[in-house]
Amino acid sequence: MSGLEVRACDRLRELELDVELQVDGNRCAAIVGPSGAGKSTVLRIIAGLRRPNPGRVVMGGEVWLDTGQGIDLRPEKRACGFMFQDYALFPHLSAWRNVAFGMPGPRQDRRGRALEQLRRFSVERLADVRPASLSGGERQRVALARSLARDPSVLLLDEPLAALDTRTRAHAGRELVAALRGTRALAIVVTHDFSEAAMLADEIFVMDAGRVVQRGTAAELSARPASAFVADFAGSVVLSGTAQPEADGLTKVDLDGGGVLHSTDLIRGPVGALVFPWEISLEPGGAAHESSALNRLEVEVISVTEIGNRARVGLSSPQPLVAEVTVESNRSLALRPGVRVTATWKATATRLVAR
Amino acid sequence: MRRGAFAVGLFLALFLVLAFLTLPIVAIFVHTSPGDLIRSLGEQDARDALALSLKTSLAALAIIVIVGTPAAYLLATREFRGRSVVVTLVELPLVLPPAVAGIALLASLGPEGLFGSALDDAGIQLVLQTAGVIVALTFVAAPFYLRQAQEAFAAVDRNLLDAARTLGASEASAFIRVAVPSAGQGIASGMALAWGRALGEFGATLMFAGSFPGITQTVPLAIFARFSDDFTAALALSGVLVIVSAALLFSVKLLGRSPILGGGGP
Numbered sequence: 001m002s003g004l005e006v007r008a009c010d011r012l013r014e015l016e017l018d019v020e021l022q023v024d025g026n027r028c029a030a031i032v033g034p035s036g037a038g039k040s041t042v043l044r045i046i047a048g049l050r051r052p053n054p055g056r057v058v059m060g061g062e063v064w065l066d067t068g069q070g071i072d073l074r075p076e077k078r079a080c081g082f083m084f085q086d087y088a089l090f091p092h093l094s095a096w097r098n099v100a101f102g103m104p105g106p107r108q109d110r111r112g113r114a115l116e117q118l119r120r121f122s123v124e125r126l127a128d129v130r131p132a133s134l135s136g137g138e139r140q141r142v143a144l145a146r147s148l149a150r151d152p153s154v155l156l157l158d159e160p161l162a163a164l165d166t167r168t169r170a171h172a173g174r175e176l177v178a179a180l181r182g183t184r185a186l187a188i189v190v191t192h193d194f195s196e197a198a199m200l201a202d203e204i205f206v207m208d209a210g211r212v213v214q215r216g217t218a219a220e221l222s223a224r225p226a227s228a229f230v231a232d233f234a235g236s237v238v239l240s241g242t243a244q245p246e247a248d249g250l251t252k253v254d255l256d257g258g259g260v261l262h263s264t265d266l267i268r269g270p271v272g273a274l275v276f277p278w279e280i281s282l283e284p285g286g287a288a289h290e291s292s293a294l295n296r297l298e299v300e301v302i303s304v305t306e307i308g309n310r311a312r313v314g315l316s317s318p319q320p321l322v323a324e325v326t327v328e329s330n331r332s333l334a335l336r337p338g339v340r341v342t343a344t345w346k347a348t349a350t351r352l353v354a355r
Numbered sequence: 356m357r358r359g360a361f362a363v364g365l366f367l368a369l370f371l372v373l374a375f376l377t378l379p380i381v382a383i384f385v386h387t388s389p390g391d392l393i394r395s396l397g398e399q400d401a402r403d404a405l406a407l408s409l410k411t412s413l414a415a416l417a418i419i420v421i422v423g424t425p426a427a428y429l430l431a432t433r434e435f436r437g438r439s440v441v442v443t444l445v446e447l448p449l450v451l452p453p454a455v456a457g458i459a460l461l462a463s464l465g466p467e468g469l470f471g472s473a474l475d476d477a478g479i480q481l482v483l484q485t486a487g488v489i490v491a492l493t494f495v496a497a498p499f500y501l502r503q504a505q506e507a508f509a510a511v512d513r514n515l516l517d518a519a520r521t522l523g524a525s526e527a528s529a530f531i532r533v534a535v536p537s538a539g540q541g542i543a544s545g546m547a548l549a550w551g552r553a554l555g556e557f558g559a560t561l562m563f564a565g566s567f568p569g570i571t572q573t574v575p576l577a578i579f580a581r582f583s584d585d586f587t588a589a590l591a592l593s594g595v596l597v598i599v600s601a602a603l604l605f606s607v608k609l610l611g612r613s614p615i616l617g618g619g620g621p
Contacts, residue, residue: 049517075520082521088514092536101532102522150523 002026004059004154004186008045008052010038017041017052017210023203028180028187030201032194032233037207039190040085043156046188047082048075059154059186078154081147081185085159087139089131089146096127099146117145121179137168144176148183155185161196173199174354194218195274198238199353206230219320222277236274236351239319243271243352250294250347257318261295263350271352277312279349280323282333285340293344297321301339304330311335315343380597387587387594395591403569404577405595411485411573412553415492419500419549424542427501428530431508432516442505449498456495457562464490465563487564488571492553500549507541508534547607554600 003024010017017038023029031039044050046057048064051072057065059080064073089098100114118124121141131139140160147155160176161169177200180187189200197204198218206214206221206229214226218238221230241255243263250262253273261273285298299321303314311330315321323343325333333341395401430442448456463469465482474481481487511534519529535542557575564571566580574596581589 044517047517047521049520074525075517076523076525078521080521082518084514084518086512086514088512088518090515090518090533090537092539101519102524104523146522 002060004046004057004188006042006046006055006057008042008055008057010041010045010050010052010055012038012041012210015210019207019210019212021205021212023186023188026184026186027202028189028200029203029205030189030191030197031205031207032191032197033207034233035192038210039192039207040158042207043082043158043188043190046078046154047080047156048073048078049082079150079152081150081152081155083143083147083155083157083160086163087131087143089134089139089143091131094128094130095123095134095142098131098142099149101146102150104150114149117149118142121145121175135168136164137172140164140172141175144179148179148185152185155180155183155187157187157189159191160189161191161193176200177354194233194235198236198272198274206233218272222320222322234322236276237280237321239273239275239317239321241271241273243267243269251352253350253352255317255319259297259317259319261297261350262347263352264348265350265352267352267354269354271354274351274353275345275349277322277324279345280321281344282313282323282325282329282335283342283344284333285342294347295343295345295350297343299341299343301335301341302337304335304337306330315341317343383590383594383597387590391587391591392594392598395588395595398588400568400572401577401588401592401595404572404574404592405599407485407488407569407571408554408573408575408596409599411488411492412496412550412556414489415496415553416500416546416550418489418493419497420546423497423501424504424535425530427504428508428534430501431505431511432513432534445501446498448495449502451495453495453556453558454562456559457491460491460494460559460563482563483565483567483571485564485570488560488573491559491563492556495556495559496549496553499552500545503545503548504538504542507538507545510541511537543607543610547604550603550607551600554596554603 003022006019006021008017008019015036015038019038019042021029021042031042033039041050045052045055051065052067054067055065056067059078063071064078065071090101093101096111096114096118099117100110103110103113105113115124115127118127121144123138123141123145126134126138126142131142134142140163161173164172173196180200189197191197202217204216204218204221205212208229214221214230218234219240222234222237239255239261241253243251243253245251245266245268250264251266253261253263253271255261263273281293297317299315299317301313302316305312306327309327310324311327313323313325313330313335315323321343335341396405430438451459461468461482464474465471466475479486481490515533515537516529519533520526524532555575556573557579560571560573561576566572566576568577572580574592578589578592578596581592
């Protein structure tokens with residue numbers, strides 16, 4: 001059986017951890033949630049750096065931990081790469097020695113293999129530099145190269161982009177997506193940022209106060225949040241499609257399952273289109289085209305949830321989509337499941353990320 | 356204006372500290388010509404004392420580092436019941452007067468001491484022996500090293516040790532390959548402090564091991580033996596000890612900065 005299976009209970013100060021995760025094959029999953037939700041602890045449990053009670057971790061059919069049977073593989077025996085939040089590069093070793101630290105095999109060709117690994121992340125030229133002299137982005141790449149150097153079957157990334165400044169982050173994020181696609185390892189990313197999770201992962205586990213409160217794709221979580229917490233946390237909507245820059249300077253996206261939208265982001269190929277629910281306006285179905293909003297999708301209402309003075313409206317485009325409108329507009333449009341409306345938003349409010 | 360006065364105050368304080376701490380050492384060399392230094396080394400007794408001091412302090416340092424490093428690592432990285440009591444007990448010799456340390460060693464390891472007969476049965480003689488000097492030096496110098504090493508290990512980012520584990524290192528290997536180099540600077544300064552303390556040890560050695568030239572008479576004891584009848588010779592030997600100690604201190608500090616122990620460097 002391939003895939004990762006985790007069940008763990010643990011006590012951390014005020015937090016009662018009680019989680020169950022299942023990730024198939026070589027997919028990338030994200031654990032998102034606010035700080036203190038227990039996300040990093042789950043990674044530590046998988047890596048064997050923390051022992052839950054009771055707990056069970058099975059990877060690809062191999063039991064790493066089963067407190068019931070007294071099985072607890074030591075961290076060094078688990079085929080597990082771990083990228084720490086601050087990267088945890090060894091300060092006394094140069095970049096290549098950091099990468100070679102855990103490399104199996106003969107000593108004499110370790111430098112060669114470490115350099116090859118650094119080349120994969122375009123930091124070969126920094127092989128002899130100590131971590132203190134590297135920039136944040138460079139450290140991240142060296143740390144990624146190191147965590148993959150032992151060819152792990154699971155790659156754990158704890159807030160992989162949090163230590164970077166905003167400018168570096170977007171670029172590093174796209175590179176990370178490519179790197180995760182290029183590895184055979186199953187990856188689990190921990191982040192407190194939903195859009196980061198949506199960009200990196202196929203499947204998202206939302207954690208709050210030590211528990212997984214919902215799992216699903218980014219679009220599913222946005223469109224059908226199981227609770228107001230998930231709804232608030234999920235933030236933006238993600239629609240998948242194929243992007244094609246056009247002569248007018250905009251990018252046209254053909255959505256999977258039908259529909260077209262436009263964005264000011266220039267990118268080509270398979271993309272996720274991100275839009276915040278509060279950017280989306282709803283008009284009665286078939287209304288005249290009057291606003292400056294370029295994106296207009298005919299959609300069907302599938303759910304309506306009122307949160308205070310706002311209403312979150314789940315829509316089918318046919319891809320799931322969610323809009324946030326005032327309670328007043330909700331009533332004046334008489335929104336309820338089955339009603340057909342037009343969702344509109346501006347091309348400038350549409351972010352495109354490569355998938 | 357007031358800031359200027361404050362800065363002057365700071366410099367004045369540092370000047371006073373420096374003057375008070377270096378003047379006596381300078382005085383030794385004012386009274387001792389280089390010729391006196393060399394002449395004092397010409398004496399067999401002085402040479403024996405210096406060799407004995409180096410031999411015993413190095414042996415004590417080796418024991419302290421080999422046993423003390425893992426002990427300090429344990430104290431720094433594990434939480435256990437009674438940990439703070441253990442830390443206090445380990446630091447206790449720091450505040451003991453050397454005379455008390457000497458008496459305590461006699462009461463425990465001396466011929467009439469708690470373990471005296473057990474040691475005797477095992478054929479181990481400490482009192483009035485070179486081995487006794489090493490025991491005394493280890494007793495008084497170890498806390499200096501333990502304290503520094505423990506602080507240095509506590510300051511090592513725990514994620515570094517965890518990272519080493521996920522990269523295939525066992526706990527022991529993470530200790531040797533990551534914790535020790537990362538704590539290198541602190542370990543080196545702990546070694547310098549402990550070595551310096553051992554070289555200067557006087558009271559406990561005198562009481563526990565005595566002052567026999569060539570066997571237990573280390574340089575401080577030799578200085579004291581000359582003090583009453585030949586002040587010039589005592590001064591010259593003091594000068595030698597100052598030079599040796601300073602050289603050791605600097606070389607250990609350099610070791611702490613070298614790449615081997617994780618200090619600066621490219």
